[in-house]
Amino acid sequence: MKSAVILFPGINRERDMARALEAVTGHKPIIVWHTETTLPQVDLVAVPGGFSYGDYLRCGAIAARSPIMTDIRAKAAKGLKVLGVCNGFQIITEAGLLPGALLRNSGLKFVCREVKLKVENTRTFFTNKMKQGDVVRCPIAHGEGNYICDAETLKALEDNNRIVFRYAEGTNPNGAMNDIAGIANEQGNVIGMMPHPENMIEPLHGNSDCRPLFESLLAA
């Protein structure tokens, strides 16, 4: 299981992501700078969290147009696994790898705390070690996680089991439609989520609830 972590200016969670991937897969991920035009040979590309380009224009918008994104888009279309977390979710959504958009939190505030995350689909490369309906503790830290899409897209997401994670009842921190915390593309090889599972995988994090998500990568 070889992986790459994409680095854009203003990203700050790349080390957390790399550490989590290495802890579980045993391989150190390759850090890829955004100006590269070709990805190394890997099984997974992780787009980590942070504030790429200071959230200028729209969060994730500038990073989504970086040179490396062209190759990510091309290889994702051929089945390469892509995981976007937080700003990474915003970036891959802006890049058109996932439908919809992420708006300012409905409560206007940046929210940095723990939420309860319900696993809705266990047949993905990131959740196959989980049980349907499992609820895990997971930290969040974002100002723009309010997921929105048109009614037709929302129906397609619901009907095709593409909502991978929801905020457990009553814990929606940002006003996201249908409590959406993470979604997959139609083929299932691209997943984006607002919470930070990479920060809940070892005792020092206070809890390892999200470790099975990373362990799922080994079986995928």
Added chain:
Amino acid sequence: MKAKIKVTLKNGVLDPQGKAIEGALGSLGFSGIEHVRQGKYFEIDLKNSDKAKAKAELDDICRKLLANTVIENYEIELA
């Protein structure tokens, strides 16, 4: 040639920033405010002097970067 571009949230898309401004105007005593929507404004200086070509290019620029057409509309004014 100069282009002026307005990018605004589509109707029905929640605009928490507009809402916050609305609240602040209320606090300042402006009682006649019904709604506020916040948008973005861009000024672009163009090398191109062909208006039709410029319009087509700006349309492309809006769709590819300045606006996210999932949630936003854009208006181009050329002068």
